Every structure is written in structure tokens, then in C-alpha cells.
Amino acid sequence: METRVEKMAQVAAIVTLVVGCLLVLQPFVTALLCAAIVCFSTWPVYQWLEQRLGGRRTLAALLMTLLLILVVVLPLALLALTLADNVTALFGQVRELFADGLPKPPDWVASLPLVGEGVDGWWRGLATSEEKLGEALKRVAQPMQQGLLNAGLILGEGVLQLSLTAFIAFFFYRDGAALMASAKSATHRVAGVLAPGLLQTVGGTIQGVVYGIVGTAIAQGLVAFIGFLIAGVPGAALLGFLTFLLSMVPVGPPLIWAGAVIWLAFKSSTGWAIFMVIWGFFVISGIDNVIKPLLISRGSSLPFVLVMLGVFGGVFAFGFVGIFLGPTLLAVGYSLVRMWTQPAADKTAG
Numbered sequence: 001m002e003t004r005v006e007k008m009a010q011v012a013a014i015v016t017l018v019v020g021c022l023l024v025l026q027p028f029v030t031a032l033l034c035a036a037i038v039c040f041s042t043w044p045v046y047q048w049l050e051q052r053l054g055g056r057r058t059l060a061a062l063l064m065t066l067l068l069i070l071v072v073v074l075p076l077a078l079l080a081l082t083l084a085d086n087v088t089a090l091f092g093q094v095r096e097l098f099a100d101g102l103p104k105p106p107d108w109v110a111s112l113p114l115v116g117e118g119v120d121g122w123w124r125g126l127a128t129s130e131e132k133l134g135e136a137l138k139r140v141a142q143p144m145q146q147g148l149l150n151a152g153l154i155l156g157e158g159v160l161q162l163s164l165t166a167f168i169a170f171f172f173y174r175d176g177a178a179l180m181a182s183a184k185s186a187t188h189r190v191a192g193v194l195a196p197g198l199l200q201t202v203g204g205t206i207q208g209v210v211y212g213i214v215g216t217a218i219a220q221g222l223v224a225f226i227g228f229l230i231a232g233v234p235g236a237a238l239l240g241f242l243t244f245l246l247s248m249v250p251v252g253p254p255l256i257w258a259g260a261v262i263w264l265a266f267k268s269s270t271g272w273a274i275f276m277v278i279w280g281f282f283v284i285s286g287i288d289n290v291i292k293p294l295l296i297s298r299g300s301s302l303p304f305v306l307v308m309l310g311v312f313g314g315v316f317a318f319g320f321v322g323i324f325l326g327p328t329l330l331a332v333g334y335s336l337v338r339m340w341t342q343p344a345a346d347k348t349a350g
Helices: 002-039 043-052 056-097 116-126 130-174 178-233 236-246 254-267 271-294 304-318 322-349
Strands: none
Touching: 002 043, 002 130, 002 178, 002 322, 043 056, 056 130, 056 236, 130 178, 178 236, 178 254, 178 271, 178 322, 236 254, 271 322, 304 322
């Protein structure tokens, strides 16, 4: 009886300790998870740098942290600071574009099936009435301004979260080998003989998501920004960031660069509009069609519906870093479920 009471007291003490630790770390869980994913994904780079520095782990960890700040945190901070200027320039160009009224719709609009006549009539009504055009622009502008304001707040929060992530990443890099050994030991205790396959599945999934989905999104956002800058599209940084976000959604980036093409065409910049079509189709969308399959083949693929749910759900749950964290967590869960259910399915089939 006394032994049972002692065991219950030990379990209660351990549970109390675990709950207390979780409560203390709760504000930092997002940054801890994000730092772990970033460090795991870039670990080969860190190992290469550590070898070049003669095994000096602290110096290598410091350089990797500075690289993260330079590549990730600093551009996001600059975007957050210039967001207001980009929004002002973008709305200024829109007002200038419609200062002389809306041009009449092309003849092919009325020939569109089902909606053609309705769209043509609505467009002509706006083109012939400045009052209707002004009301329509106001209805669109107010939600857009509020949405961009919220985006600015999310970006500011993201800068703080990523700064904390970079700080934590320094210690993960420096002590990564010991942490990895502890993680393998703990996984082996819990999962037994399944531990090697479990770790391989988790590792491959994280790399597949980070390299394939997030890496492609960053590349598309960057080349889109360069294209908008060359073509003289206002708010190039903002549009590049929107391309980055929408690149995780099927047929997302063409919505942005096609809008830029329409704007350039309305401005009578036919040459730049043609350039933007070529740049958008072959460069921006080409990354999604060519580079993403090559990158994501290094790990586990993730259905598009889970990518979208991961992106939007991740933002709601974790803030800006949820863009990266949400799809990664869903991908790991999806891969583990597949790993655990596949043998049962095979037995049933047999």
C-alpha cells in the first residue's frame, strides 16, 4: 500500500512539473517549433560551415544565426516598414488610372458565356457614370485598406517572432548534435523498433515541405518582385509578398501578375505588358511547374488542400510564422498517419 502511494505521489509530481514547464514555455512554443524546423532543414549547411571553421561550433552557430537574420528577418522588417509607402503608391496609381473614367469594355466581354451580358452592362454603367465608379472604388478600397492594415500588423508580429526564432536557433545549432542524440534516444524509448522509420518519415517530410513549398514560395515572391520592379509596377514589394503568400495556393501567383498585366495595358504600356506576360508565365509560374516538383521530391508530398489549410490555419494559430509552421506540422501528421495505416491496409488487401 505504501509503495503504491509513493508511486502515485511520484506520478503526480512529474505531471505537475511537466504542466508547469509547459505553462512557462507556452508563449515561446511557436518560436521553438519554428527554430527546430529551420535548424533541421539547414543542418547540412551548418555542418559544412562547422567543418570549414575547424569544428568551432559556437562560431558556426553565430554565423548561421546572422545568415538567418540577413536572409529572413531583415527583408521582412524592411517590407513591414515600407508597406505603408507601397500601399500609398499603389492606391495613387489606381486613382490616376481612373481619373479620366473607366474605359468601355472590349467587345469580347459581352460574348462570354452565361455572365458576358451582365458583366458588359455593369462595366458600361461604371464607364458612363463617375458617381457609380466612385462608389464602386470606395466599396473596394475600404476593405482593402483594412486588410492591408491587418497584414501590416501580422508582418510586425512576424518580425518579432522570427527574431526570437533566430535567437533560439543559435542554441539549437550549437548544441544540435546533443539534442539530436537525445531526441533519437527518447523516440527509441517510446516507439521501439519503429523509431528509425519514424525519424526518417518526419525528417523527409520536413525537408519536403520546407524545400518544396516554402522554398518555392520564396523563389516565386522574389522573381515576381524583380519583374514588377523592372516593369515599373507600383507597390512591387507588396505584390511580391502577395505572390509569395498565394504561391502556396493553386493558381495563386497568376492572379497577381495577371493583374499587373491588366494595369500595364490600361496604362498603354503595351511593351511592358507583354514583358510581364512572358515573365509571369515562364519565370514566376515556371518555378512552380519545374522547380517545385524537383525540390519536393526530396521529401514527402502533401495534398494541396492540406497546404491551404496549413497556411491559413497556421496564420490563425501561430501568426505570421504559421505560414511555414502550419503546412509543416500537417505534413508530418499526414505522413505519420500514412506510415501507421499503410501496413494495416496492406494486410487487408492481402
